[in-house]
Amino acid sequence: MGTKQLIGALGEDFVAKYLVARNYEILDRNWRIREGELDLVAISEHGIVVFVEVKTRTNSTFGHPLEAITRDKAYRLQRLALAWLTVHHRWGFEYRIDAAGVLISKGEKFEIDYRIAVL
């Protein structure tokens, strides 16, 4: 696993823990089809399916992590979410798309910026 992938995985682990601590249950991770990948799929205690896009950075030289999510990418997330619901027979479930920006600074300190229902 390259450094980039490792950093990404670290960020996703961190967000997964963050969600579990807030009474979410993780349903799926790195679900991949031809069109792209969903980082995290979770379900809240109220039964809402939550798709989380995680962006991890080790410094903010290139701007805020969430700025990397462009309009096109956001629309792709929407399509992927619907695909996931179809494949997993969860059509009609209430769902939402969240975004999480994780900044890993020196000394393995994690900072999270979690945005609910970005789309």
Add this chain to the structure above:
Amino acid sequence: MSLALTSTVSLTGLIGNLIDVEVDISDGLPGYILLGLPDAALNESKDRVRAALVNSGEVWPNKKVTVSLSPAWLPKSGSAFDLPIALTLLMAQGLIPKDEPGTCIYLGELALDGQVRSVRGVLPAVLAAKKLGFSKALVPFKNYAEAKCVSGIEIIAINSLTDALRYLRLGEVPDSPDQFISNETDSYLDLCDVAGQIGARKALEVAAIGGHHLLFIGPPGTGKTMLAERIPSILPPLSEDSILEVTAIHSIAGTLLDRELLSKLPPFVSPHHTTTAPAMIGGGAHAIRPGATSLAHQGVLFIDEAPECARGVLDSLRQPLESGNVTISRAVGSVTYPARFMLVLAANPCPCGRFSGRGRSCTCTQVAIRRYLQRLSGPLLDRIDIRVFVDSPSRIEMASDELGESSAVVRERVIAARAVSNDRFADCLWKLNSQIPPSELRKRFRAEKLGMNFLHTELDNERLSARGFHKVLRIAWSIADSNGHSTPDREDVESAFRLREGMEMLA
């Protein structure tokens, strides 16, 4: 939810529209949306505002930023919105105190390092703000002098975004530029430089008195341009209102540098004869800018080599000549600029240009000569009262080391004569002799009996058309004012008739 609002002014022609700049910062993906029909320059504001904020030590909110410029239907252009957007953004985040609505307007373009750059049209914008009841304006340092022309509103000149922030946070007023000096004695080209040309000088004076349009015909190098350039120096100085109006037009056109701020000297504009119609009357795809006719407002529009002009361009002058303003319509809207000017055309007498005296050195055929001057269309010539043949000065005139009359002397006479005609037209809709309507010329404003007799004889001899009849009368009034006659006498009318000489060549 964080929300803030400030005000600025956007111009449609010379009319200022109050624009509310609203900023909303909400959760969601970081992004920037600009609403309210922005043009390209305005859409680029996002990147300027962001860099300027960050480089001034402020933070950019990594949230969803919505900027709305209302009224939303009005197309907006230019870079003067940068400063209000940046400040409203900080207000919305609570980083600077919120604006009290209706007190202050903000104008200025931001450089990436946070400097505030000058913008066009500050004078009319500030003028509009004052009329709308605003008491303060933050303007770029370089536009301070121009903004200061408007009295009764506090002007704060800022050099950088930091200046503005210190002012808004701490009330520290940044230093204003040194008070500009209102130039009481404008420099101008003096009429005393012209050797001889007694006839042309007289024609200039009469034209200045009555506001008559002029046509110079003469061989190259005889001083047509020299004479025309000196007309502003003999016109009465601009009134207070006119000064503001003229300065405002030049502010929008971005030509204030060429012109002394608040100059009392009427403007002189001489577009090249290859100029296009949009350059002449105004135009532009995004922001409709004033053309030569509006830049010459309250002054002189001089077109050298007029027959070489494209016909459509010269004919585009007809609307401003008629109504004193131009209305230009484009996709972004329709704009009216004032354009009341004295038109001065210069033309060679023939294509080879050597026709003078008896025309012995001229190589052109009669037909060619006729055709050359016919390029000036009839309806346009119809609006030109005075035609002067400018010939080379004689040997005696050139040899004389005596200076001609200076502009100051001539201007005194023009001012005195205009005072007389102003009194005469006190209860009329027009102000100048050149504007007396034909019906009034035949009723209230006739010449003395002998003068009228002269004109009727010329009419009978078919040396004068009905149109010419009215024009000669109008010129006669200007000559009478200059000679101190209360009504034009026979001599005034005859002099007026002679100022139409050279007509036969054209008619």
